[in-house]
Amino acid sequence: MKILEKLSREEAQKAVKRPAGMQGTSFAQLRNSVDQIMEQVKTRGDKALFELTEKLDGVAIHSIQVHDAEIEAAMLLIDKDLKKALRTAKRNIEKFHQSQVEEVRKVETSSGVTCWRESRPIESVGLYIPGGRAPLISTVLMLGVPAVLAGCRQIILCSPPDAHGQIHPAILYAASLCGIREVYRVGGSQAIAAMAYGTESIPKVDKIFGPGNQYVTEAKMMVQSAGTAIDMPAGPSEVLVWADDQANPDFVAADLLAQAEHGPDSQAVLICESKTFAEKVNRAVGQQKSHLSRESTIDAALEHSPIVVADRVSAIQLINDYGPEHLIIQRERHHYDLSDIQHAGSVFVGPYSPETAGDYASGTNHTLPTNGYARMHSGVSLDSFVKKITFQELTQDGLKKLSGTLQLLADAESLDAHRNAVDVRLKYLDETVNS
Amino acid sequence: MKILEKLSREEAQKAVKRPAGMQGTSFAQLRNSVDQIMEQVKTRGDKALFELTEKLDGVAIHSIQVHDAEIEAAMLLIDKDLKKALRTAKRNIEKFHQSQVEEVRKVETSSGVTCWRESRPIESVGLYIPGGRAPLISTVLMLGVPAVLAGCRQIILCSPPDAHGQIHPAILYAASLCGIREVYRVGGSQAIAAMAYGTESIPKVDKIFGPGNQYVTEAKMMVQSAGTAIDMPAGPSEVLVWADDQANPDFVAADLLAQAEHGPDSQAVLICESKTFAEKVNRAVGQQKSHLSRESTIDAALEHSPIVVADRVSAIQLINDYGPEHLIIQRERHHYDLSDIQHAGSVFVGPYSPETAGDYASGTNHTLPTNGYARMHSGVSLDSFVKKITFQELTQDGLKKLSGTLQLLADAESLDAHRNAVDVRLKYLDETVNS
Incomplete structure (x- = not known):
């Protein structure tokens, strides 16, 4: 990794600039493809899904929904140690997300005027789990656990079929562990379209969650513009490690490598205090990397992953300018203050975190804002699966006391029917009292 | 208002279908105009803002930012009773939004594994306040109060200039009351573009809030697709009143009329128990309407605002199918159960609410999801101005105990660098203990 020293704020920002995504004509082409896929699913439903799956996933499927028997069969294929690991992870994720339940707090804002807020589950949600070489079972838990906890009435899961038209048994097991039995073997932007518009087999949902490639991401942006909610905008994964000279270079190197294996467009940034430490980390990266299976992916990611040597003030500035999805702090207690961290998705504190x-089993969610979106977005949480309704109840007296304020403001906004709704009630109260 | 009885679920859904917005070629034209305006502001900054303001608002402005002296002058123009009303409203809004502050709850999900969540303000937010015949001062409070409470460091406000190039003094006063001094006289989609991209005068913000016409709404959807966060998708305002036969028809009529005066595309739906009551409400609507100034707007809105006679079960079903922005319940206590209400923006309980x-001064926010978006979106709250960062800290022992789970899950996902980040630490701990 390139070591950079004595950078100005602007130079440091430039040094950690994320690799540019698809742009220009190739992006226009992708957008056009996605648009066509969406339109086909919208107008031709299941028929389009069968055709697109054959064309894009290279497999002819016979049913879109995964049968109960397939789910039962999957149970038998999963190793018992993995089952136990999934149960442990699920329990921790449940515990942490359970702590996000908001209790109802009634507030008497003024005498006789009571306001409060109550959460209600989003009725119908769709979880997207990408395919690929290995099953993303942890993502099933990260989306499935809070969806069930929130009380969503309909929870469906879409994932692309493999070459045999199957969904990986570990995904089926993890879904089932959460209590999700409605699984569809459809992937890509066609899955997003199916969940947004509904087809004969797949119900239309209110909100779509989950990671995916650029087709999936673009499809999610499109359905969002048309009114279906999505979890958040997505980009490649990233980490920023902030270390002091007392940190263990092996730990730091391992954390950078874990990020880099995600993909060639991933970014792993280190901010440390000295060139000596930076060099130690570079050596450790080289040593550990040779034992890892995704070495070429890692090399590609590290191409645009610098080490920035910076003092504490500049480091904090750069962290907040960058807004990392993951921030790992490997510094002694007196070398940082968490309140300085303003923009990050999830923060890992200390050498043993x-x-x-967090990716698997501590309890926090791993669906986090990338690409600097941590400036304005939170990661997925229980909140992502509920909406909050405000309530208010005014007593006769409460309305009377507030009426002068309401009348003046309605007058100022020239909304006399708004004022009338207060006047009519006051008149009635006056007449009732006088009669 | 048309009275409809004995409807099936589908017929009832059809009866309350929202009036269709702009579509087809006129929508394509609008989109094209907005696109051009956005592009101009993006590439030519302030220069484009001056030109567009002259062209679209019909006034040549000399400065984009409102000077402190203008804000000071506005203070003197506001009536003292209105000032008092604004202070009362502000106090109540503050009280209710203050109650939404989330306290940090540290959770030990398993022994030695501590997870928690902390809120951080969104650094820079832009509030849009539409122009028009009357100043939307209440919206200034509804957006300004939580923004300040959340601790947003930069809060800017854009609003179109009047024929004299001025912002209404009441808007300036309300902004100033919240503590907002950075006001720009720019409106329409050009204001949204300026806040999303930044110009020489107007800083780029992280998130844009506020209502507006179709140009503003379309501009907000466009910048959202490009990465700027927005409060929520918007549509015309609406109310659903649910009454029993014991309700006061005058109150019900007044609430329907208050909604209808918002605009010809507003919708005011009544669900009640009998045709007799429906007819009483219709008579009261006729009587009250003649005294109101926006009679023609009201008539247009009531064109597509039905009265549906339905029993309790069908009523609940229709309310949740519709997902009203505002729901007013004028029923006796044993005639409803708030837990039945699953989809609504804000609920007004009882005859004196x-x-x-809620539009002005009880304390709840009046920026709410319309167009059925209450199915998946909450109204604006303190949450809208913060994001929540998760944190975790594992002790040596915490990591050791969780390591088996982490290793198994990393193996199952074929991510060996993820596993390596655990292994390296365990190895170090083993060696340290053994040495």
Whole structure:
């Protein structure tokens, strides 16, 4: 990794600039493809899904929904140690997300005027789990656990079929562990379209969650513009490790490598205090990397992953300018203050908190804002699966006391029917009292 | 208003179908105009803002930012009773939004694994306040109060200039009351573009809030697709009143009229128990309407605003199918159960809780999801101005105990660098203990 020293704020920002995504004509082409796929699913439903799956996933499927028997069969294929690991992860994720339940707090804002807020589950949600070489079982838990906890009435899961038209048994097991039995073997932007518009087999949902490639991401942006909610805008994964000279270079190197294996467009940034430490990390990266299976992916990611040597003030500035999805702090207690961290998705504090913990099983959610979106977005949480309704109840007296304020403001906004709704009630109260 | 009885679920859904917005070629034209305006502001900054303001608002302005002296002058122009009303409203809004502050709850999900969540303000937010015949001062409070409470560091406000190039003094006063001094006289989609991209005068913000016409709404959807956060998708305002036969028809009529005066595309739906009551409400609507100034707007809105006679079960079903922005319940206590209400923006309970209270001064926010978006979106709250960062800290022992789970899950996902980040630490701990 390139070591950069004595950078100005602007130079540092430039040094950690994320690799540019698809642009220009290739992006226009992708957008056009997605648009066509969406339109086909919208107008031709299941028929389009069968055709697109054959064309894009290279497999002819016979049913879109995964049968109960397939789910039952999957149970038998999963190793018992993995089952136990999934149960442990699920329990921790449940515990942490359960702590996000908001209790109802009634507030008497003025005498006789009571306001409060109550959460209600989003009725119908769709979870997208990408395919690929290995099953993203942890993502099933990260989306499935809070969806069930929130009380969503309909929870469906879409994932692309493999070459045999199957969904990986570990995904089926993880879904089932959460209590999700409605699984569809459809992937890509066609899955997003199916969940947004509904087809004969797949119900239309209110909100779509989950990661995916650029087709999936673009499809999610399109359905969002048309009114279906989505979890958040997505981009490649990233980590920023902030270390002091007392940190263990092996730990730091391992955390950078864990990020880099995600993909060639991933970014792993280190901010440290000295060139000596930076060099130690570089050596450790080289040593550890040779034992890892995704070495070429890692090399590609590290191409645009610098080490920035910076003092504490500049480091904080750069962290907040960058807004990392994951921030790992490997510094002694007196070398940082968490309140300085303003923009980040999830923060891993201390030497024994690798990102791996949060990715899988500590309890926090791993669906987090990338691409600097941590400036304005939170990661997925229980909140993502509910909406909050405000309520108010005014007593006769409460309305009377507030009426002068309401009348003046309605007058100022020239909304006399708004004022009338207060006047009519006051008149009635006056007449009732006088009679 | 048309009275409809004995409807099936589908017929009832059809009866309350919202009036269709702009579509087809006229929508394509609007989109094209907005696109051009956005592009101009993006590439030519302030220069484009001056030109567009002259062209679209019909006034040549000399400065984009409102000077402190203009804000000071506005203070002197506001009536003292209105000032008092604004202070009362502000106090109540503050009280209710203050109650939404989330306290940090640290959770030990498993032994030695501590997870928690902390809120951080969105650094820079832009509030859009539409122009028009009357100043939307209440919206200034509804957006300004939570923005300040959340601790947003930069809060800017854009609003179109009047024929004299001025912002209404009441808007300036309300902004100043919240503590907002950075006001720009720019409106329409050009204001949204300026806040999303930044110009020489107007800083780029992280998130844009506020209502507006179709140009503003379309511009907000466009910048959302490009990465700027927005409060929520918007549509015309609406109310659903649910009454029993014991309700006061005058109150019900007044609430329907208050909604209808918003615009010809507004919708005011009544669900009640009998045709007799429906007819009483219709008579009261006729009587009250003649005294109101926006009679023609009201008539247009009531064209597509039906009265549906339905029993309790069908009523609940229709309310949740519709997902009203505002729901007013004028029923005796044993005639409803708030837990039945699943989809609504804000609920007004009982005869003395007119929507006017929540629109102005009870304390709840009046920026709410319309167009059925209450199915998946919450109204604006303190949450809208913060994001929540998760944190975790594992002890040596915490990591050791969780390591088996982490290793198994990393193996199952074929991410060996993820596993390596755990292994490296365990190895170090083993060696340290053994040495």
